[in-house]
Amino acid sequence: MSKTDMKFCNSYFLVDPTKASVVDLLLLLFFPNLTSARFIDSPPDTLKSVRRSFTSRWIIVVAIFFQKILMLIRKPMAFVGGLLTSWLNLVPANGGFFKLILNLLTGKLVKPDESSATYTSFIGCSDRRVDLDEKINVGTIEYRSMLSIMASKISYENKPFITSVVKNTWKMSFEGYYDFYNVYQEETLTQAFICKTSSINPNLVVVSFRGTEPFSAEDWCTDLDVSWYEMKNVGKVHAGFSRALGLQKIGWPKEIITLGHQYAYYTIRQKLRDMLAKDKSLKFILTGHSLGGAMAALFPAILAIHGEDELLDRLEGVYTFGQPRVGDEDFAEFMNGVVKKHGIEYERFVYNNDVVPRVPFDDKILFSYKHYGSCNYFNSLYKGKVRDDAPNANYFSLLWLIPKVLNGLWEFIRSFILQFWKGKEYKENWMMRSVRVLGIVFPGSSNHFPFDYVNSTRLGGLARIPPTTHVDKIALIA
Numbered sequence: 001m002s003k004t005d006m007k008f009c010n011s012y013f014l015v016d017p018t019k020a021s022v023v024d025l026l027l028l029l030f031f032p033n034l035t036s037a038r039f040i041d042s043p044p045d046t047l048k049s050v051r052r053s054f055t056s057r058w059i060i061v062v063a064i065f066f067q068k069i070l071m072l073i074r075k076p077m078a079f080v081g082g083l084l085t086s087w088l089n090l091v092p093a094n095g096g097f098f099k100l101i102l103n104l105l106t107g108k109l110v111k112p113d114e115s116s117a118t119y120t121s122f123i124g125c126s127d128r129r130v131d132l133d134e135k136i137n138v139g140t141i142e143y144r145s146m147l148s149i150m151a152s153k154i155s156y157e158n159k160p161f162i163t164s165v166v167k168n169t170w171k172m173s174f175e176g177y178y179d180f181y182n183v184y185q186e187e188t189l190t191q192a193f194i195c196k197t198s199s200i201n202p203n204l205v206v207v208s209f210r211g212t213e214p215f216s217a218e219d220w221c222t223d224l225d226v227s228w229y230e231m232k233n234v235g236k237v238h239a240g241f242s243r244a245l246g247l248q249k250i251g252w253p254k255e256i257i258t259l260g261h262q263y264a265y266y267t268i269r270q271k272l273r274d275m276l277a278k279d280k281s282l283k284f285i286l287t288g289h290s291l292g293g294a295m296a297a298l299f300p301a302i303l304a305i306h307g308e309d310e311l312l313d314r315l316e317g318v319y320t321f322g323q324p325r326v327g328d329e330d331f332a333e334f335m336n337g338v339v340k341k342h343g344i345e346y347e348r349f350v351y352n353n354d355v356v357p358r359v360p361f362d363d364k365i366l367f368s369y370k371h372y373g374s375c376n377y378f379n380s381l382y383k384g385k386v387r388d389d390a391p392n393a394n395y396f397s398l399l400w401l402i403p404k405v406l407n408g409l410w411e412f413i414r415s416f417i418l419q420f421w422k423g424k425e426y427k428e429n430w431m432m433r434s435v436r437v438l439g440i441v442f443p444g445s446s447n448h449f450p451f452d453y454v455n456s457t458r459l460g461g462l463a464r465i466p467p468t469t470h471v472d473k474i475a476l477i478a
Helices: 022-030 044-051 054-072 074-093 097-106 122-126 141-154 159-169 217-224 239-245 264-278 291-305 309-313 329-342 398-422 430-441 450-459 470-477
Strands: 011-015 173-182 187-196 204-209 228-231 235-238 283-289 315-321 345-351 375-378 384-387
Touching (some): 011 044, 022 054, 054 217, 074 097, 141 159, 141 204, 141 345, 141 450, 159 187, 173 264, 187 217, 187 264, 204 264, 204 291, 235 291, 235 329, 239 291, 264 291, 264 309, 291 309, 291 315, 291 329, 309 329, 345 450, 375 450
Parallel strands (some): 204 283, 283 315, 315 345
Antiparallel strands (some): 011 228, 173 187, 187 204, 228 235, 375 384
């Protein structure tokens, strides 16, 4: 983006990987004159502060290098992902392994239909559970947490699949499925769906954002984007997540006229306005896993910027799982104020060594990113604890390497005994066990899958401090 497009803030750091050559990256790394970098656009003062740090330059170079690789293998990556996912759907489409062999021998092989309500995504194949846990009481934080992770998990699926689960399994009202446009990448890359818990709790609307598709190069480039914008009285905000949510090239205008495209923030906001106007008793929650969690955490910030107090007052809670950091310390302070003012439950779940909640890094110079609110942290025994943040906050620490590898080994062993320990519904399939092997080689990678977050909300049991009521306050004074 050129400087002429920066009409909505004066402080920004924008990186364009498409303009960076290998020589550019080497020059950037070893010669700290960032002002000559043609692929970086930022005010001189910001550049001067960044160029002094080798760590910051190293983070930029690594992020750009991986983005360039992803852009190079974009089509093969999508092809391999589609092929693998289709193969994973081959067995259930044919009624089981032995029937698959029989159909193959008799020439009656059934090919999976990607548009059907039974076709499952790569994420879904790692954990095929779609039922809600009926043992958890409706109306509690635990229920909303469990409902949120299930909504976040099925958000990776196609529209017919989500529609079927919401209507037939959950017995809820399906309110819409959306493919949103990213004006910067000029593609529809953001997905979300909305449902209403009509049969159990008729006053709750669920908005679920889809997370990072494992085989989408574009999604990974969004996650790896090191660009940020600093908004007045708000703080620095991650550019990739902002763009995925619907940031325009002139910033965040309060109202826009869409011509042929839908943008996540604006379309969902209008949908909520319409639904809440018809029923004054309605409240809503926002949820998402991974990238979806980042958008769910950012959504109320834009509502606050636009002065949408009525919507914020009816926002019951934000529930995120494996959510990366969204902004800096000023942004965290701003959001803590928003959450407190409007009585919003902000529940951020982190399972064990999941790497994603520990990025972007808090490197004090380039990012200084902070999570807002407290952290619901769960260890490998699914024991939960409310704390300020997850341990090993920036992930890359030699002191943590051996414990993380040993933990990955334990989780692989646990995958065989969990069903006998906790019940049949916690049995891991062969694909999830394969992911556990990956978690030994690359510690923390398997921890990001929704499987462990589903288990955490069902088995975790957080010790929460009950909110102080008006009567309690009087008693304390007396």
